[in-house]
Amino acid sequence: MNIGIRAHDLGNLSIEKLAESVARNGIKAVQLALTKSFPELNLQIGSLSPGLGQYIRDIFHKYNIQIAVLGCYVNIIHPDLKERHRLLEFFKEHIRYARDFGCSVVGTETGNVHVEMGYTPDNFSEKAFIEVVKSVRELVEEAEKFGVIVGIEPGVNHPVYSPRMMKRLLDEVPSNNLQVIFDPANLLTVENYTHQEEIFCEAMELFGDHIVVIHAKDFVIENNKLVFVPAGKGLLNYRVLFKMIKYKKPYINILVENTKGFDINKSIEYLERVYETV
Template sequence: MKFNIGIRAHDIENDNLEGLASTIESKGIQSIQLALMKSVKEFPLNLKSFNVGFASKVGRIFDEKGIDISVLGCYINMIHPDKGEQRRALEFFKTHIRYASQFKAATVGTETGGVYPEIQFTKDNYTEEAYLKVVKSVKELVTEAEKFGVIMTVEGGINHPIYSPSRMKRLLDDIGSQNLQVILDPVNYLYPEDASTEKQHKVIDEAFDLFGERITVIHAKDFIVENNELKIVPVGKGKVDYAYFIRKIKQEKPMIPILLEETKEPHINESIQFLKNHFKNN
């Protein structure tokens, strides 16, 4: 077996975690990104909800179905302009770190956020000031991850201060900890005006060249360009050159979790088969 295809758990409709795990198992999915705030429906979830019993129960539900929690998703705005909101976000992420082993989670993942309360595209995220705020927050979170022997994963994109592969490389160098790894989603680094096949190849190659050894999870999504915007579509229905991307993954990152993102029913099985076919044929 040379592929490990998974999905963001919240892209599958569910009423409870047991049902969610059964649905995922029925599709032959091996790995998930589990965003607790989006997938736990049994009770309202907040900072006080976290305890060893809760984390262990969730971990067992998926482990008994042979499903790995590759990413415990806790996507926060780590540089929120409201200092109170920022502090609450950082502490919430730290709580995920502290219980990661009970959840049986391989990593705890996030994006970096942005300079405004709502994440949006703005060149204001591209300033040195915004970048240094990210460095400060990531250092705090990685220090916590090191204490608990946990891997923190960070995802970049044009809506964030980590807007390019080179910026991600700088962040990794500035933090200087192997407890910080990368979720790679090439589509995140594409602009509507330049999302060509050649640009995709450049982004993929640059990411693997600059920090290939630090890529620990792949996000797989697809897009079309409509009204000068990238519109996300199910994997296999868009413009991503998956033949090229899969060849790169097979060469350099065998068995890395490749998690479908924003592919929902009724397209999940078809998109999984699309990726499997590319693994067999490329």
């Protein structure tokens, strides 16, 4: 396995301390959201530079850690068009300097039609999807100039909420610089979680060739709601998932998220154990 972690789950540490903490946990890759891991840098449009990218890359490289994804999870369909433009420009800046971080993927979800992020049926309209296409197309056009991948993460709370919607987005923006960050738990609901195998199979059939990163977390059902928990502590069928990817996607980055403290090593051990036995 090529297993990693979402870096800000380790807390707000200095760049060197964060790299040390990742290495201490025996982890070889991270998804690095600069604004979440290093809020003290106060990064704005115009803040990124080759120097910053190379500085962070060199520290992580010293500990043999890959920056697998630059996380820039912004609302790409923000209803305030001025704010949307600002957020898209910030994402483009990540694209332009991603290679300086030793990274080729910049990731996000597909946003929300409202200012406040969270579940709303308004996200499931045709109009919302069209706005997603416009923004993703703009980001991909920038990515094509720099040889970088825009990684889109589908999820049930967003306009790209199902395998079919993800496939539709790939068809609408037909570029090899658009790929998928696949978090299987993000496609599950209270209504469909008992059909995991069907949903995972559909995803693999529709866009398996476009998956570049996998997120790993788990879920339980509490008070008729789906609640995320660390991998190995819930109901997600990793045996089914790993059977699908083990030989189709050798050494793909599998990044643990929503996992902290002692649960990190426990989750990694669980994932490795399941992976070895499929």
